[in-house]
Amino acid sequence: MHISRFFQDNAVLTLGLCALAAAMPQKLVPRQSTWNPPSNLVTPLQQVWDHEVATYSNALGFKNYGYDQVMANGGYINYCVRWDSASNLTEAQRAQILTALQRSMKKWIDWFVGFDGFPYTSVPVKIVGYAVKSTSQLQGSTSGYDVYTTKDSGGIPECDPRCGRFFHQDGNYGSCPGGTSRHYDMSLWLTDGFAGGAGGDWGQRIGQEYFMSNLNTDNIHILLHEMGHTFALDDFYDWTPTGVTNFIMLAGSSTIITEFDGWMARDWWRHLKSRYGITGGTATTTTTSSSRTTTTSTRTTTTSSRTTTTTARTTTTGSSGGSGSPLYGQCGGVNWTGPTTCAQGTCTYSNAYYSQCL
Ligand SMILES: *[C@@H]1O[C@H](CO)[C@@H](O)[C@H](O)[C@H]1NC(C)=O
Numbered sequence: 001m002h003i004s005r006f007f008q009d010n011a012v013l014t015l016g017l018c019a020l021a022a023a024m025p026q027k028l029v030p031r032q033s034t035w036n037p038p039s040n041l042v043t044p045l046q047q048v049w050d051h052e053v054a055t056y057s058n059a060l061g062f063k064n065y066g067y068d069q070v071m072a073n074g075g076y077i078n079y080c081v082r083w084d085s086a087s088n089l090t091e092a093q094r095a096q097i098l099t100a101l102q103r104s105m106k107k108w109i110d111w112f113v114g115f116d117g118f119p120y121t122s123v124p125v126k127i128v129g130y131a132v133k134s135t136s137q138l139q140g141s142t143s144g145y146d147v148y149t150t151k152d153s154g155g156i157p158e159c160d161p162r163c164g165r166f167f168h169q170d171g172n173y174g175s176c177p178g179g180t181s182r183h184y185d186m187s188l189w190l191t192d193g194f195a196g197g198a199g200g201d202w203g204q205r206i207g208q209e210y211f212m213s214n215l216n217t218d219n220i221h222i223l224l225h226e227m228g229h230t231f232a233l234d235d236f237y238d239w240t241p242t243g244v245t246n247f248i249m250l251a252g253s254s255t256i257i258t259e260f261d262g263w264m265a266r267d268w269w270r271h272l273k274s275r276y277g278i279t280g281g282t283a284t285t286t287t288t289s290s291s292r293t294t295t296t297s298t299r300t301t302t303t304s305s306r307t308t309t310t311t312a313r314t315t316t317t318g319s320s321g322g323s324g325s326p327l328y329g330q331c332g333g334v335n336w337t338g339p340t341t342c343a344q345g346t347c348t349y350s351n352a353y354y355s356q357c358l
């Protein structure tokens with residue numbers, strides 16, 4: 001069975017923001033209601049699609065992409081935040097986290113609005129819960145949130161699996177204490193000292209320090225990239241499509257979602273829409289419940305992929321032994337026990353918890 005798209009992007013995404021921002025064209029992209037990409041993107045889009053279908057184990061059978069989540073809900077997304085951090089969070093910070101998530105998700109959703117039968121003009125994002133090490137970390141009022149202090153098998157704060165879409169892809173939240181309205185589709189997993197990011201059907205994981213220091217950044221580019229994975233998009237570590245060099249899914253090459261990224265995502269929508277009973281170009285159509293079927297074996301496989309990826313991260317960031325950390329690897333921070341020199345690049349201070357080879 002297919003496993004979820006759980007990508008470990010290591011630290012590639014933390015490449016020089018300023019240089020990239022300057023290099024990126026910020027042009028307005030005309031909205032199109034049907035599949036009609038600009039002629040220069042036709043070939044690379046076809047290459048990407050063919051590559052995805054050939055390399056994903058069940059590209060068109062997997063049923064927990066971001067599209068499936070939006071459609072199953074009838075047009076909204078609920079998040080639970082896994083606060084995998086020693087820091088406290090004020091009420092004001094939590095409000096900013098929500099705003100940052102809403103702004104970032106909208107940047108993807110806007111590519112679907114008005115396109116090829118996508119039935120919503122906006123997809124509201126809510127945070128329904130926080131998982132923390134201790135409830136005392138959440139300062140101020142927590143009304144409106146479910147607060148969890150339970151942990152996953154790795155000891156990391158986890159939102160109640162009974163309420164998570166990842167664990168209930170049949171859409172049945174009968175065992176969730178707050179019911180369907182308090183279920184969460186994705187997690188935003190914020191981890192102290194985490195380099196780069198990971199994304200998949202379960203949500204996105206990025207460094208706590210990176211995210212909290214970029215709450216007011218218009219394009220929180222690592223988050224945008226990881227959300228791209230949630231919407232089924234691939235990485236480009238080993239090849240690049242013809243003629244396109246800067247786009248958010250090509251890690252480190254763009255800080256914004258480009259026209260190419262948008263059309264790659266639209267390609268998924270146009271191929272998946274029939275599972276929601278959408279056939280025409282501009283219809284407002286409701287979800288079919290048959291789109292939410294999923295097998296137990298899918299979930300089991302997906303769960304194991306999370307463990308695998310966590311292990312891969314450790315390997316990537318701490319395995320270079322005496323020769324120093326690799327490019328983009330960690331090279332310092334409070335309680336960091338790995339190398340403090342760089343095999344490639346210069347050890348660059350980011351904050352007390354994290355220095356990186358850049
Ligand atoms: C977090 O808040 C608690 C309770 O208000 C306080 O006792 C603790 O010192 C704070 N911790 C940090 C790291 O600020």
Ligand SMILES: *[C@@H]1O[C@H](CO)[C@@H](O)[C@H](O)[C@H]1NC(C)=O
Binds near residue numbers: 086334335
């Ligand atoms: C560093 O390690 C000490 C001793 O184990 C611990 O008390 C402290 O909380 C750690 N600091 C961080 C930031 O993890």
